[in-house]
Amino acid sequence: MGEQLPLLDPSKESDAERRARAARRIEELRELIRLHDYYYYVEAQPRISDEEYDALFAELKRLEAEFPELVTPDSPTQRVGGAPLEGFAHVEHRVPMLSLDNTYSREEVIEFDRRVRELLGGQPYRYVAELKYDGVSVSLHYRDGAFVLGASRGDGFVGDDITQNVRTIRGLPLRVRPVEYKGVPLRSFEVRGEVYVLIEDFLRLNREREEAGERPFANPRNFAAGTLKLLDPREVARRPLRLVCYYLLSDEVELEWQSENLRLLRQLGFPTDQHWQLCHTLEEVFAYIDRWERERDRLPFQIDGIVLKVDSLRQQQLLGTVARAPRWAIAYKYQAKRATTVLRDIVLQVGRTGIVVPVAELEPVFLAGSTISRATLHNADYIAALDLRIGDTVIVEKGGEVIPKITGVVLERRPPGAQPYEFPAVCPCPNQQPLYRPPGEVHYYCDHPECPWQIRRRIEHFASRRAMDIEGMGERVVDQLVSLGFLRNIADIYDLFRYREQLVRLERWGERSVDNLLQAIERSKQRPYPRVLFALGIRYVGEETAKLLAQAFPSIEQLARASVEELTAVYGIGERTADSVVRYFRDPRNREILERLRRAGLQFELSKPTARTARGAFAGKTFVLTGELASMTREQARQEIEARGGRVSSSVSRRTDVLIVGARPGSKLQEAQKLGIPTWDEEEFLRHLRESPVEQ
Numbered sequence: 213m214g215e216q217l218p219l220l221d222p223s224k225e226s227d228a229e230r231r232a233r234a235a236r237r238i239e240e241l242r243e244l245i246r247l248h249d250y251y252y253y254v255e256a257q258p259r260i261s262d263e264e265y266d267a268l269f270a271e272l273k274r275l276e277a278e279f280p281e282l283v284t285p286d287s288p289t290q291r292v293g294g295a296p297l298e299g300f301a302h303v304e305h306r307v308p309m310l311s312l313d314n315t316y317s318r319e320e321v322i323e324f325d326r327r328v329r330e331l332l333g334g335q336p337y338r339y340v341a342e343l344k345y346d347g348v349s350v351s352l353h354y355r356d357g358a359f360v361l362g363a364s365r366g367d368g369f370v371g372d373d374i375t376q377n378v379r380t381i382r383g384l385p386l387r388v389r390p391v392e393y394k395g396v397p398l399r400s401f402e403v404r405g406e407v408y409v410l411i412e413d414f415l416r417l418n419r420e421r422e423e424a425g426e427r428p429f430a431n432p433r434n435f436a437a438g439t440l441k442l443l444d445p446r447e448v449a450r451r452p453l454r455l456v457c458y459y460l461l462s463d464e465v466e467l468e469w470q471s472e473n474l475r476l477l478r479q480l481g482f483p484t485d486q487h488w489q490l491c492h493t494l495e496e497v498f499a500y501i502d503r504w505e506r507e508r509d510r511l512p513f514q515i516d517g518i519v520l521k522v523d524s525l526r527q528q529q530l531l532g533t534v535a536r537a538p539r540w541a542i543a544y545k546y547q548a549k550r551a552t553t554v555l556r557d558i559v560l561q562v563g564r565t566g567i568v569v570p571v572a573e574l575e576p577v578f579l580a581g582s583t584i585s586r587a588t589l590h591n592a593d594y595i596a597a598l599d600l601r602i603g604d605t606v607i608v609e610k611g612g613e614v615i616p617k618i619t620g621v622v623l624e625r626r627p628p629g630a631q632p633y634e635f636p637a638v639c640p641c642p643n644q645q646p647l648y649r650p651p652g653e654v655h656y657y658c659d660h661p662e663c664p665w666q667i668r669r670r671i672e673h674f675a676s677r678r679a680m681d682i683e684g685m686g687e688r689v690v691d692q693l694v695s696l697g698f699l700r701n702i703a704d705i706y707d708l709f710r711y712r713e714q715l716v717r718l719e720r721w722g723e724r725s726v727d728n729l730l731q732a733i734e735r736s737k738q739r740p741y742p743r744v745l746f747a748l749g750i751r752y753v754g755e756e757t758a759k760l761l762a763q764a765f766p767s768i769e770q771l772a773r774a775s776v777e778e779l780t781a782v783y784g785i786g787e788r789t790a791d792s793v794v795r796y797f798r799d800p801r802n803r804e805i806l807e808r809l810r811r812a813g814l815q816f817e818l819s820k821p822t823a824r825t826a827r828g829a830f831a832g833k834t835f836v837l838t839g840e841l842a843s844m845t846r847e848q849a850r851q852e853i854e855a856r857g858g859r860v861s862s863s864v865s866r867r868t869d870v871l872i873v874g875a876r877p878g879s880k881l882q883e884a885q886k887l888g889i890p891t892w893d894e895e896e897f898l899r900h901l902r903e904s905p906v907e908q
């Protein structure tokens with residue numbers, strides 16, 4: 213990370229000098245953030261941690277708050293979303309946004325190819341095969357290198373101006389890289405692409421919605437479409453939309469090929485799909501179709517087919533368009549896959565907020581790449597609408613939906629005497645708490661404070677990767693430790709070390725795995741305050757909200773004291789969240805847990821990694837350790853380095869900044885010497901540690 217602002221003595225500087233220095237640093241930060249957005253969203257290869265990225269962003273925000281006249285619309289901070297809109301203005305598409313003819317059969321693909329061949333009258337041609345992302349299409353306008361307008365497809369001729377929503381999408385360049393193409397600088401053009409959501413994000417958000425008692429989205433496509441239609445861009449900014457672009461329309465430069473289009477977009481810094489392929493024969497086309505039909509379950513996003521396009525843009529023009537669909541392209545759609553199986557049972561799952569969700573237990577059945585033995589049934593109404601009965605043969609589908617779904621019952625195979633399903637009156641927890649359904653809600657809830665199901669979920673959430681990231685503390689381990697009474701709440705995690713001997717003797721455990729877990733728990737104490745806040749599992753406090761709260765209330769005491777009014781005064785915090793936060797801190801059981809977490813050493817205030825470590829020798833650097841240190845274990849050394857903003861990696865590479873060499877070093881030393889990487893002996897390491905104290 214570059215140089216930090218407070219290096220000079222500010223008292224000797226004039227206002228103008230300070231402002232000029234801020235302006236330079238602001239530009240530098242914007243460039244850095246744009247670059248890291250590019251690594252993350254376009255190359256899908258982040259080069260810095262989330263925390264480092266957040267620190268850059270926070271520094272930029274701070275400087276822009278101090279010098280508001282330096283804020284420009286293309287600053288990365290301007291993605292957070294502006295004030296809510298009354299409605300969307302209309303935008304006429306200069307070039308209509310066409311749809312594609314869909315096919316589901318090979319015959320139709322052969323037929324399509326025959327027509328292309330005929331119409332081209334013997335000219336040679338080839339195709340580009342691309343994945344068909346299941347999202348919503350958008351049109352993006354750039355003028356003088358800056359993003360100026362985003363529009364939805366609408367009816368293909370007139371769409372909505374959704375600029376404010378689109379600009380919140382992180383992968384979208386707000387400013388394009390200067391690229392000269394065929395001698396012409398490309399500055400003003402239109403890009404067409406698809407807005408979508410990663411399956412992982414979709415599932416996570418749907419889980420959160422379900423936990424909050426809100427209706428989950430039916431599929432990733434609905435999620436993307438629903439989000440772009442929101443009138444509050446701040447809400448859009450909180451949803452992790454993605455963008456993939458598939459072509460560029462330019463008056464400035466003449467392009468010849470669709471494949472060239474894809475390469476150029478990438479060069480300009482737009483996210484494009486990397487799975488496209490040139491096909492010279494129909495065999496190659498079918499091989500592509502088959503390959504992605506087999507492998508589509510492994511993609512992190514949903515596709516509903518592939519798109520086949522004639523590669524030459526001149527030939528595309530020749531072929532033209534009929535009835536709003538081009539004759540030069542076709543979509544081959546994958547069928548939703550169906551199977552039938554037997555509904556063995558319906559069990560209730562209790563979420564961490566007490567929400568009760570019925571889940572179907574199925575006779576395992578293989579469908580589209582995976583074995584399915586469970587499927588969510590959402591709520592009592594869903595079961596009633598399908599009239600599902602235990603023992604029924606049901607139809608399971610996987611296709612438009614990522615999650616397998618029960619779509620019907622084969623009535624002819626209903627076993628005689630099967631009874632309509634009655635939703636249980638009590639929670640499956642040992643407390644047998646009566647379930648209640650708040651008026652107007654579709655879900656039932658269990659509100660017993662010691663319901664072990666809720667406890668499991670809360671602990672799982674706390675330990676999960678995006679929260680405290682305690683490696684090795686997944687569903688199975690939590691389940692075991694809760695049932696054996698080692699864990700009754702999240703604070704118990706930090707007392708586990710007291711039970712090391714008992715844990716070692718448990719089934720499936722041993723010295724090594726217990727020590728690994730205990731070390732992972734120890735490491736989790738370094739997670740920054742916003743992640744701790746998220747991990748606590750306060751209702752409605754997701755990752756983004758946790759960051760907002762942490763910025764506004766930089767310590768947990770301040771947050772615990774905040775009133776609903778003070779909370780709602782924070783940009784992005786609504787009444788519902790504020791209310792939930794206040795209720796959380798008012799509860800004496802939560803206060804006791806927080807006190808124990810504090811004593812365990814969790815981060816309960818916003819550290820200032822940039823200011824704190826700016827002068828340190830560790831900030832933002834990657835270290836590798838070799839040999840034995842006399843003064844501490846490897847684990848302690850790692851913690852010391854991480855506490856100062858450094859990273860420890862296990863092997864030497866070009867990205868290593870320093871190798872720390874203890875007694876009897878291994879082959880890492882030679883590797884480092886070969887690559888010219890600096891080394892520190894123990895004495896030097898200790899000196900740097902002393903010189904970069906960790907301020908709390």
Ligand code: IVH
Binds near residue numbers: 343345543
């Ligand atoms: S080309 C006329 N390429 O599919 C050209 N579209 O069913 C149409 N889509 O509206 C766009 N991935 O929303 C194209 N690689 C891709 C695509 C793609 C998804 C969507 C797009 C389009 C719809 C047509």
